[in-house]
Amino acid sequence: MADEIALRADAQRNKELILAAAEEVFVEKGAGVSLDDVAKRAGVGIGTLYRRFPTREDLLAATYSARFLTFAAASRARDADLDPLLGLSTYLEELVRHTNVYRGLAASLGTVLRIGTPGCVATSAEGSRLLSRAQDAGVVRADISFDDIVCVATAISLATEKDGSSQQHIAHLVGVFISGLETR
Numbered sequence: 001m002a003d004e005i006a007l008r009a010d011a012q013r014n015k016e017l018i019l020a021a022a023e024e025v026f027v028e029k030g031a032g033v034s035l036d037d038v039a040k041r042a043g044v045g046i047g048t049l050y051r052r053f054p055t056r057e058d059l060l061a062a063t064y065s066a067r068f069l070t071f072a073a074a075s076r077a078r079d080a081d082l083d084p085l086l087g088l089s090t091y092l093e094e095l096v097r098h099t100n101v102y103r104g105l106a107a108s109l110g111t112v113l114r115i116g117t118p119g120c121v122a123t124s125a126e127g128s129r130l131l132s133r134a135q136d137a138g139v140v141r142a143d144i145s146f147d148d149i150v151c152v153a154t155a156i157s158l159a160t161e162k163d164g165s166s167q168q169h170i171a172h173l174v175g176v177f178i179s180g181l182e183t184r
Contacts, residue, residue, distance in 0.1 A: 015052050017042040022063040030103035031060055057108050061115035064102070068119025071098050072126040084134040089178045091130050092153055095123070096170050099157040106157030110150045144181045152177045 021042035025033050035056060039049040053059035075091050082090060099106050113120050127146050134140035156173045 011052075014042070014044050014048055017044060018049055018052060018059070019063055022059055026060070026063060026102040026105075031056070031108065032104040035059065057111045058115055060102070060105060060108060061112045061117045061120050064105070064112065065117035065119030067098060067101070068117070068123040071095070072119070072122035075126050075130070079130075083139075084130070084137040085139045085178065085182065088130045088134045088140065088149075089174055091127055092149060092156075092177070093167075093171055093174045095127070095149075095153045096156045096160065096174065097167075099153060100161045103161055106154050106161055109154045109157065110147070113150060138183055140181050141183055148181075 018038065022038045025038050025041055029037070035049060036046050038059070039046045042049070049059070053062060071094060075087075075094065078090070079087055099109055105112070113124050124146065127149055131140065131144065131146055131149060135142055135144070156170065156177070159173065160170055
């Protein structure tokens with residue numbers, strides 16, 4: 001019994017080491033870095049990393065979950081101050097900015113948001129809520145889905161992550177998209 005408790009504590013410690021190392025490595029080198037580099041930085045074997053996080057996207061989602069929780073909470077907090085279209089547009093801009101924290105995260109954004117961590121669930125639910133709110137207000141076309149929003153966030157993130165685009169450039173690209181989904 002004592003060994004089982006120690007193993008659980010050891011497994012938790014390894015998880016925390018992996019997440020801390022992943023955060024450092026992803027910020028330094030981008031989301032496409034070798035997971036072997038993450039394991040080495042954490043001081044664990046690659047098998048330990050894969051037992052806890054079977055895919056790169058699982059590790060990205062777990063590492064980014066707290067940021068996504070904060071992002072979703074901030075979006076909900078400002079909701080009362082924004083009309084439905086501006087709320088959705090602001091969400092999309094902020095999602096792009098958050099995605100660009102880890103160079104290369106954009107390529108996996110759609111998969112990462114489906115992983116099921118608390119932050120991924122909150123971010124997806126908030127985006128879906130804002131989209132429904134805008135559609136219910138009649139300012140966004142009914143045929144637009146949350147997956148469409150994620151695809152556009154991915155495209156804008158890919159277009160802006162490499163050149164360190166300004167906030168104005170991101171806002172411009174989001175504006176181009178938003179004008180395309182508005183009802184006429």
